[in-house]
Amino acid sequence: MQFADIILPxxxxxxxxxxxxxxxxxxxQPGMRVEVGLGRNKIYSGLVLxxxxxxxxxxxxxxxxxxxxxxxxxxxxxLQFWQWIARYYLCSLGExxxxxxxxxxxxxSESLLIWNDMYEQPPTGLSDNAFIVAEAxxxxxxxxxxxxxxxxxxRNTSKAINELLEIELAIVTELLEEKYKARTERxxxxxxxxxxxxxxQEAFAALEKxxxxxxxLLTFFQLKQxxxxxxxxxxxxxxxxxxxxxxxxxxxxxxxxxxIATDRLPSGESNGDAAFTLNDAQQQAxxxxxxxxxxxxxxLLHGITGSGKTLxxxxxxxxxxxxxxxxxxxxxxxxxxxQVVSRLKAYFGDELGVYHSRFSNNERVEIWNKVKDGxxxxxxxxxxxxxxxxxxxxxxxxxEEHDTSYKQYEPAPRFHxxxxxxxxxxxxxxxxxxxxxxxxxxSTFNAQQKKxxxxxxxxxxxxxxxxxxxxxxxxxxxxxxxxxxxxxxLDAIARTLAEGKQVILFQNKRxxxxxxxxxxxxxxxxxxxxDVSLTYHKQTxxxxxxxxxxxxxxxxxxxxxGNTQITTRSFxxxxxxxxxxxIFPKAxxxxxxxxxxxGKNKQSQLIEDFTRxxxxxxxxxxxxxxGLDFEQVGLVGILSADSLLSYPxxxxxxxxxxxxxxxxxxxxxxxxxxxxxxxxxNLRHPVLQWVKEHDFRGFYQAExxxxxxxxxxxxxxxVRLTCxxxxxxxxxxxxxxxAEELQKIxxxxxxxxxxxxxxxxxxxxxxxxxxxxxxxxxxLQQGKEGISVAINAVMQQRGNAALQIxxxxxxx
DNA sequence: AGCACGCCGACT
DNA sequence: GTCGGCGTGCTC
Ligand SMILES: [Zn+2]
Ligand SMILES: [Zn+2]
Numbered sequence: 035m036q037f038a039d040i041i042l043p044x045x046x047x048x049x050x051x052x053x054x055x056x057x058x059x060x061x062x063q064p065g066m067r068v069e070v071g072l073g074r075n076k077i078y079s080g081l082v083l084x085x086x087x088x089x090x091x092x093x094x095x096x097x098x099x100x101x102x103x104x105x106x107x108x109x110x111x112x113l114q115f116w117q118w119i120a121r122y123y124l125c126s127l128g129e130x131x132x133x134x135x136x137x138x139x140x141x142x143s144e145s146l147l148i149w150n151d152m153y154e155q156p157p158t159g160l161s162d163n164a165f166i167v168a169e170a171x172x173x174x175x176x177x178x179x180x181x182x183x184x185x186x187x188x189r190n191t192s193k194a195i196n197e198l199l200e201i202e203l204a205i206v207t208e209l210l211e212e213k214y215k216a217r218t219e220r221x222x223x224x225x226x227x228x229x230x231x232x233x234x235q236e237a238f239a240a241l242e243k244x245x246x247x248x249x250x251l252l253t254f255f256q257l258k259q260x261x262x263x264x265x266x267x268x269x270x271x272x273x274x275x276x277x278x279x280x281x282x283x284x285x286x287x288x289x290x291x292x293x294i295a296t297d298r299l300p301s302g303e304s305n306g307d308a309a310f311t312l313n314d315a316q317q318q319a320x321x322x323x324x325x326x327x328x329x330x331x332x333x334l335l336h337g338i339t340g341s342g343k344t345l346x347x348x349x350x351x352x353x354x355x356x357x358x359x360x361x362x363x364x365x366x367x368x369x370x371x372x373q374v375v376s377r378l379k380a381y382f383g384d385e386l387g388v389y390h391s392r393f394s395n396n397e398r399v400e401i402w403n404k405v406k407d408g409x410x411x412x413x414x415x416x417x418x419x420x421x422x423x424x425x426x427x428x429x430x431x432x433x434e435e436h437d438t439s440y441k442q443y444e445p446a447p448r449f450h451x452x453x454x455x456x457x458x459x460x461x462x463x464x465x466x467x468x469x470x471x472x473x474x475x476x477s478t479f480n481a482q483q484k485k486x487x488x489x490x491x492x493x494x495x496x497x498x499x500x501x502x503x504x505x506x507x508x509x510x511x512x513x514x515x516x517x518x519x520x521x522x523x524l525d526a527i528a529r530t531l532a533e534g535k536q537v538i539l540f541q542n543k544r545x546x547x548x549x550x551x552x553x554x555x556x557x558x559x560x561x562x563x564x565d566v567s568l569t570y571h572k573q574t575x576x577x578x579x580x581x582x583x584x585x586x587x588x589x590x591x592x593x594x595x596g597n598t599q600i601t602t603r604s605f606x607x608x609x610x611x612x613x614x615x616x617i618f619p620k621a622x623x624x625x626x627x628x629x630x631x632x633g634k635n636k637q638s639q640l641i642e643d644f645t646r647x648x649x650x651x652x653x654x655x656x657x658x659x660x661g662l663d664f665e666q667v668g669l670v671g672i673l674s675a676d677s678l679l680s681y682p683x684x685x686x687x688x689x690x691x692x693x694x695x696x697x698x699x700x701x702x703x704x705x706x707x708x709x710x711x712x713x714x715x716n717l718r719h720p721v722l723q724w725v726k727e728h729d730f731r732g733f734y735q736a737e738x739x740x741x742x743x744x745x746x747x748x749x750x751x752x753v754r755l756t757c758x759x760x761x762x763x764x765x766x767x768x769x770x771x772x773a774e775e776l777q778k779i780x781x782x783x784x785x786x787x788x789x790x791x792x793x794x795x796x797x798x799x800x801x802x803x804x805x806x807x808x809x810x811x812x813x814l815q816q817g818k819e820g821i822s823v824a825i826n827a828v829m830q831q832r833g834n835a836a837l838q839i840x841x842x843x844x845x846x
Numbered sequence: 847a848g849c850a851c852g853c854c855g856a857c858t
Numbered sequence: 859g860t861c862g863g864c865g866t867g868c869t870c
Contacts, residue, residue, distance in 0.1 A: 040870080044847055050870040073849060073869050095870055128847095142847080190862085192849095835866045
């Protein structure tokens with residue numbers, strides 16, 4: 035007897051073992067989806083992890099019911115990758131599977147109620163709900179549980195269903211359906227009989243009095259030279275004919291129709307062999323990258339904005355394709371709307387697959403298959419592109435490697451795509467290139483330690499020079515704008531606009547008024563689900579909670595003392611745009627933040643407008659840094675540098691430096707007159723000095739010293755454990771119990787528990803424990819295993835069932 | 847994730 | 859008394 039360990043896309047601690055029935059022996063392979071029963075009568079498509087001969091001792095196995103696939107949909111290498119993710123990031127294989135497989139490859143049965151034909155009609159004596167279901171069932175003959183829930187509005191469905199099953203009015207079966215549906219298109223073919231010359235002549239003759247049909251037939255033959263079947267839509271369009279005319283020909287027996295599965299993904303033509311040459315600096319960097327790779331090292335390419343990293347990437351990808359392998363190009367999701375996509379498409383055409391969150395579930399399956407079949411040689415995508423089934427990767431390029439969006443937080447697996455990419459590459463024996471204008475402290479440290487090869491690319495492409503950075507004291511602000519914009523900034527904006535150049539203003543708060551307070555008693559409107567203050571949004575005329583998304587009616591008077599004077603503190607992007615319109619009425623303003631970019635093509639539209647000079651002043655949050663890739667702006671203003679440099683996180687300086695450096699990169703200009711103004715109440719903040727001098731080295735030296743002194747990464751590894759419970763007491767007790775269990779682990783440093791920065795979100799109370807672990811692989815893994823044990827111990831304690839413990843390895 | 851089992855409040 | 863609410867535990 036053979037057995038198979040099956041992964042189900044659920045948060046189960048382990049795989050489940052099923053028996054391989056005789057008729058499936060030899061057919062079940064790792065990576066295949068199989069139908070398995072779970073619990074009373076659910077059927078899932080699970081994924082085979084391995085097949086073996088070890089009979090489980092403590093329970094009797096259920097058999098695999100059937101195969102879903104004839105061949106594996108997941109490669110063995112991917113299963114290894116999943117197992118590493120689960121181990122390293124402290125989550126279950128099921129959670130990894132859930133994240134990795136496209137939704138339409140994960141099947142779960144739905145219960146189907148079928149009318150029993152022994153009954154002629156619904157009997158009397160049923161409860162109201164059961165009667166409603168019985169009547170519907172009588173007409174429709176079968177209903178899914180979902181349909182019944184809809185019918186009864188979700189109330190008391192199980193009772194009604196049990197009532198019907200009791201009297202055998204209906205029987206229940208489980209239905210496991212393939213979710214992926216190929217898109218089909220109607221094609222028209224010439225009937226075989228008309229392939230004969232003479233028969234065809236007759237047909238043409240008979241059409242003399244129907245010129246429209248004749249011309250349609252001629253168009254058909256014109257197109258038929260390329261392919262036998264012609265898409266109906268294309269034919270009608272080309273012939274400018276109607277469906278009725280086509281049907282008339284079909285009725286005469288000339289044509290037959292067939293529905294053929296087609297590709298959902300648009301195929302782009304490449305520019306053929308678009309030739310380009312690397313300049314000297316690029317060529318040098320390219321050679322250095324190849325050398326680093328030859329030494330089996332990860333390469334860190336430190337190239338300032340506008341140094342032309344993309345061309346180097348393209349050249350490396352070309353070589354990967356030439357070697358008959360695949361390449362993966364990772365980007366932060368938000369950067370996938372920029373010109374990079376069209377640039378790569380121009381070079382790689384149909385061999386390039388782009389992956390992002392806007393694809394439908396059916397499209398994702400098609401992308402999955404094209405990667406698996408090797409039709410895509412290059413994949414450009416965000417962190418989720420790591421899950422695709424690559425046959426053989428030659429290289430992985432992680433651009434903007436410092437970017438925080440590479441770290442997934444919710445839900446598990448809480449992985450870092452840059453780090454996971456390095457492991458995935460090692461499985462493929464592929465090479466890794468990390469690229470950034472502001473490399474992370476971790477990667478720079480690895481380069482310093484000679485673990486990575488460091489390749490600088492200093493020269494700015496096309497001779498664009500670095501902008502002048504001017505920190506200005508925010509004390510020097512106009513009274514009317516109470517701390518919003520300094521006269522330096524206002525003057526600079528006016529000057530820049532007068533020169534016909536564009537302005538970008540950066541403010542890290544969205545909405546209109548991020549903070550409201552009663553002028554009389556100091557009362558602050560708070561979210562009812564979270565421990566945070568609410569932000570007023572003018573666009574919706576509502577108060578928004580940025581943690582749970584709840585929108586509530588705006589406050590007209592204080593709920594505590596009744597005072598009608600509610601004052602606002604701080605300025606969001608909405609308010610800034612409004613003020614700018616008032617101060618610079620002739621300037622065309624635009625806003626780029628989470629709220630204004632929600633629509634489908636909003637972001638690409640804005641980029642288009644900005645590039646074509648249809649926007650004079652752009653106000654935005656982080657998005658203006660990450661979501662734009664042009665660098666021809668006259669002035670960049672950072673309205674409040676202090677908010678970027680004062681929050682409790684050991685990476686605060688790193689983030690602040692990276693952000694301001696990246697923002698500055700937007701202000702490089704060919705004429706060498708780019709200008710950046712940074713408003714602050716602390717002109718002497720060291721980060722501002724480093725930014726001012728573009729002094730990456732100085733920043734790094736200071737930062738790495740601090741990390742070493744206080745035992746932060748890269749000198750240690752951190753794990754954050756969050757206890758989440760609806761009850762404040764239970765959350766705190768759970769965290770205490772967890773901390774106690776953690777004490778048993780040797781060699782780890784425990785900080786906490788303490789309430790999270792925001793102690794309550796969506797009505798869940800959050801308690802955090804921060805752990806420092808040794809960075810060496812073996813004791814690190816030992817420590818993590820200890821953490822798993824501790825979590826399990828706490829979860830098994832009575833009364834902790836509703837407690838959630840979230841482990842976040844290498845938190846960001 | 848579902849689903850069954852079991853223990854308490856508010857209805858006949 | 860029972861009906862049904864949800865908190866708890868399990869799925870090979
Ligand atoms: Zn008040
Ligand atoms: Zn909230």
